[in-house]
Amino acid sequence: MKKPDQRQFEVDLQLAGYRCGLLKGCWAVENADDLVWPKVVLWLAAVPRNGAPDRFHVALDCEGYRGAPPTGNFWNPAEDALLTADKRPKGKPNSRVSKVFRTGWQRGRAFYHPYDRVAAQNHPKWVHEQPHLIWDDKRTIVDWLEEFHALLRSEDYIGI
Amino acid sequence: MEGNVIEIYVHAGGRSEVVQASPAESLRQILTRRGLIGAGAAEYLTFVGECEDALIEADGVEGGSDTHLPVNIDLSIEVLGLRQHRHVHHHPCRHIAVVVNFGKETKHHSFSPAATVETVARWARRKFHVDPAAASEYVLQFCGSTVQPRSDQHLSQLPEVKNCALCFDLVPEVTPQG
Numbered sequence: 519m520k521k522p523d524q525r526q527f528e529v530d531l532q533l534a535g536y537r538c539g540l541l542k543g544c545w546a547v548e549n550a551d552d553l554v555w556p557k558v559v560l561w562l563a564a565v566p567r568n569g570a571p572d573r574f575h576v577a578l579d580c581e582g583y584r585g586a587p588p589t590g591n592f593w594n595p596a597e598d599a600l601l602t603a604d605k606r607p608k609g610k611p612n613s614r615v616s617k618v619f620r621t622g623w624q625r626g627r628a629f630y631h632p633y634d635r636v637a638a639q640n641h642p643k644w645v646h647e648q649p650h651l652i653w654d655d656k657r658t659i660v661d662w663l664e665e666f667h668a669l670l671r672s673e674d675y676i677g678i
Numbered sequence: 679m680e681g682n683v684i685e686i687y688v689h690a691g692g693r694s695e696v697v698q699a700s701p702a703e704s705l706r707q708i709l710t711r712r713g714l715i716g717a718g719a720a721e722y723l724t725f726v727g728e729c730e731d732a733l734i735e736a737d738g739v740e741g742g743s744d745t746h747l748p749v750n751i752d753l754s755i756e757v758l759g760l761r762q763h764r765h766v767h768h769h770p771c772r773h774i775a776v777v778v779n780f781g782k783e784t785k786h787h788s789f790s791p792a793a794t795v796e797t798v799a800r801w802a803r804r805k806f807h808v809d810p811a812a813a814s815e816y817v818l819q820f821c822g823s824t825v826q827p828r829s830d831q832h833l834s835q836l837p838e839v840k841n842c843a844l845c846f847d848l849v850p851e852v853t854p855q856g
Binding site: 532533534535537538539541612613614617618630631632637641643644647648649650651660661664665668672673674 | 685687688689694695696764765810811813814815819824825826828829830851852853854855856
């Protein structure tokens with residue numbers, strides 16, 4: 519029997535925001551019909567950059583969704599492993615993109631962002647510093663997708 | 679309807695719904711089915727698509743207005759181009775009078791309810807002559823709050839719209855530290 523967090527996640531994949539982004543080619547949850555909960559593998563489209571792919575995969579642990587934020591990082595589906603640092607998207611030095619996608623933190627297993635469970639737990643001050651990005655049970659996977667997709671279409675994203 | 683179905687997104691009353699429609703159906707039929715028009719329902723305007731009129735506004739224009747028109751809901755989904763446009767906005771306002779503050783400056787524009795937050799942000803960055811290299815670091819935040827709406831949301835989806843008006847501050851995006 520599916521757990522409530524998985525059922526909630528599957529319900530949210532029917533939200534207009536998710537469906538719209540899916541049809542526009544912005545993102546997709548790859549294993550939507552065959553989730554091995556709590557692991558969710560998805561991809562996000564990226565704006566063109568020399569030598570970089572047009573999309574990046576991400577593996578998220580969505581345990582406790584929506585009550586808890588997801589955690590995860592870029593993924594190599596061919597190797598069923600985290601994407602190596604040299605193949606991850608990069609940002610301009612000191613930009614928000616470079617901070618969120620930093621690879622030297624938590625061994626590259628979590629995003630440096632308030633929507634990441636591990637990052638949020640390690641940065642209680644972010645509640646005050648970035649109150650607009652605090653995850654609560656009104657947030658959905660669409661908020662997560664839109665936030666990270668925005669980073670991959672940012673002028674500060676420079677490729678891999 | 680199976681096989682020829684079109685998926686559209688109806689934004690009304692602060693909610694967004696995925697609706698399956700046949701190309702021959704009128705928009706009125708769909709809105710009636712969703713209880714958005716008919717007995718007891720408010721008289722709203724209906725827009726389709728996404729409006730980016732503001733992005734082609736000349737730099738010197740102050741207090742400009744989108745020309746995006748409401749549609750005749752008796753037309754079919756096919757004729758209204760919803761196979762491409764996808765979005766239907768059922769909203770009480772013909773325009774939403776948007777004010778954006780940046781430092782000591784303020785700019786105004788009357789946006790269609792079908793404009794996205796991203797369109798407003800792009801318009802504002804251009805109007806305030808934000809350095810294009812730094813433009814993505816500036817985002818919209820509701821005045822008097824710490825809430826920043828998602829860039830893909832349409833103005834029609836924002837419950838913060840009161841009396842057909844909306845106020846934003848253009849603020850620097852916070853980079854995670856610590």
